[in-house]
Amino acid sequence: MSRRDRGSVWRFLLPVGFLAFTAATVAAVLFKDWMPPVASEHGKGVDGMITYILCAAGLIFVAGHLLLAKFIFTSGADDAPAYKPIGNKAEMLFTIGPTIFILLISEIGVLFIGNPIWGQVFKEDPEDFQIEVIAKQFEWIAHYPGRDGKFGPFRMEKYDEVDNIAALWKKDKESRDDLVVRGKLILPAGKACQIRIKSFDVLHSFNIPAFRTKQDAVPGIYTKTRFVATTPGDYEIACAEICGVNHYKMKAKVQVLPLEKYMKWLEEEPGFFE
């Protein structure tokens, strides 16, 4: 066993390895945009928050690895003179300094950048368009309140896989003009939408990556999320909470229309029981 190994190879190899890893990671962040193109108002804020942390955390990541590489590379060989204390003052500075620095940058980020955007996602404004999204194994169903602006109540007893996928009842007058769209969510651009999410069976998660929107669908309660889609076009819903064997197939289209087109579609589409 070579416990008196002076480690000439490792003294060189380890710092090079750590530096290469750091450089590769930093390059991957700088030279490629990994995020899906953003298409919602709060999504830009989410991306701003992520950029802030990337800068702050990147600084710590790089500084930490530079120090690690330096300490390894410049450490004395085994037969060098024994360790001499660094001194309490230097030690205090070295430990307390970074600790306070990291606490400050992370708390400032969450308090002044993160939480206000978080607030936007959960804001409730009666002016917003109300849309309901139903999740069930393994599909998404959009439910619009129709001309009366009221969602028909769920009548789970009336559920039918073929004829009544949204579990509505035609004798409820709120239900009659409701719109039900299977596998597609149609949205207006430039207008805030309040989405209330319902699950019929197990947990799912309503995830539109391009909007930076993600909210679990929880059976028994309504969950809510809110966004303003900025750009007309096609996007995707992907389920983000394991919901069974076909979890990976549980997707739906998101179609963002210009506001006038959206209003026209709402007008013309016949109600579920009409």
Next chain:
Amino acid sequence: MALTHSHGTDAAHGHDHPSGFWSKYIFSFDHKVIGVQYLILACIMGLIGAGLSVWFRTQLAWPGKAGMSPENYVMAVTMHGTIMIFFVVSLSLSSGLGNFCIPLQIGARDMAYPLLNMLSFWTIVPGAAIMVASFFVEGGGAAGGWTSYPPLSALPKAAPGSGTGQTLWLLAMAIFVVSFTLGGLNYVATILNLRARGMTLMRMPITIWTYFISAVLGLLSFPALTAAAIMLLLDRHGGTSFFLPSKLILSGQLQTNTGGTPLLFQHLFWFLGHPEVYILVLPAVGIAFDVLAANARRPVMGYKASVFALWAIAFLGMIVWGHHMFISGMNPYLGKYFSISTLIITAPFALLGVCLLGTLWRARIRFNTPMLFALGLISAVGTGGIGGLFLATATADLHFHDTYFVVGHFHLMIGVTSLMGTFAGIYYWFPKMFGRTMNETLGKLHFVGTMVGTFVVFTVQHFQGMGGMTRRYYEYVNEYVKPAAALNPLVTIFAFIAFGSQLIFLVNFFWSMFAGAKASKNPWEATTLEWTAESPAGHGNWNEPPVVRGDPYRYGEGADGKGWKLQTDA
């Protein structure tokens, strides 16, 4: 595999004491034997758990080529997570190395309750057996994710593994908790009561502090999981509805449950689940401190600061579980609270990181295998911790939640960091276990493979997560995710490298038991108490119990140019 392993170990010792074979090596009260038993069980479970990952990584890289159905896939990811966390990392790091090194490092002859110690090992064996058996029942093993969120895990019809497989999963987990609680009680009692003369609390090696703190954390948080498991069992078999709301529709059928909420389970689960992260990470960091000090030939930087940071992490770790639930549907105000509180943890964690790093300042490094793993751990814990900043912030979590960013992050923490600590500990204490050293060349090969393999796998997964790649997907069929999913073959290839390196370790571990070079009492010239015992240490550890006369890390001290002093030296 199982048979050859256990048989091999027994044979290693058999020739010394042929008559007392069963009582000395199977139903032993000796903490060192029990520690090794845990390690061997963890090796066996590790082959299964990591083998599962090789299987589903193949499917992810080359869909359809791994002979894996979607049913197999959800089961494989669920069981991989469960086995690796509870039956590999917990058993090897917490139970295995903990049992081995606690009495030796504090100068005790054994654990406070040796019989209980043996029982806790023989409790976990049937637990592990039940977990493995669940693969072979109808419908296969549990398939609701390692978190087993109801209703998926509560309703047999919701997923193929939610039948008998899920019941066995819950049973095995309950058994695990019993065993782990017995072990934790033993740790706390031993560390508080059986320290050698002169071993004050502030003279304990940091390893002992981390085992102590993680045992306390376990005792406080595991009851929540026990409660959740029992309630879920009752929901499944007793007709209750703790976690099941009214009027669920499953495969077109209206269910009869009323009045429960799935969120309750998530709170109970993560009340344990988050502290569990620290239960697994802290001892690895503790071991790294010991190994770093011994091989950097200097005392750890900021001993007191580190102990303080460890307690702060433990305390804060108990009140931040909600950051796993930002988008679960809990009140959004709680999201703000849990963001703020979670980010406070960065402070003690940074302190700990700086102390690890500072321990290399003005060092004289010996690049042996344990040291390489300890150095790798510094990078892993730093890189993983930085990913935590993103996930702790609710706003950023909107994008990262349940993506591969999370997968990459927690694997770096409870996978790579914990196992690097474990490996550092095994290579470091192997001479004390068997009186032989592990092969250095194979050890270094193991290190390079582990380091390169795991770092590529889990760093790339962070970027896949940025691309919005959701986890637990059998195949990536969505359009937006194609660029991120294109990296899957690369990740899988490096996962194979990481897995292959662990085989090198297993060969080295079992081969060195019989054929490793003979080791002296103190092969690393380290200062803590275990190095005053014989290698291997006999039952009772010392003829005369040691008396402690100084701090644990007495490097840079000592007369006649030796540059170090045992903790027992005057």
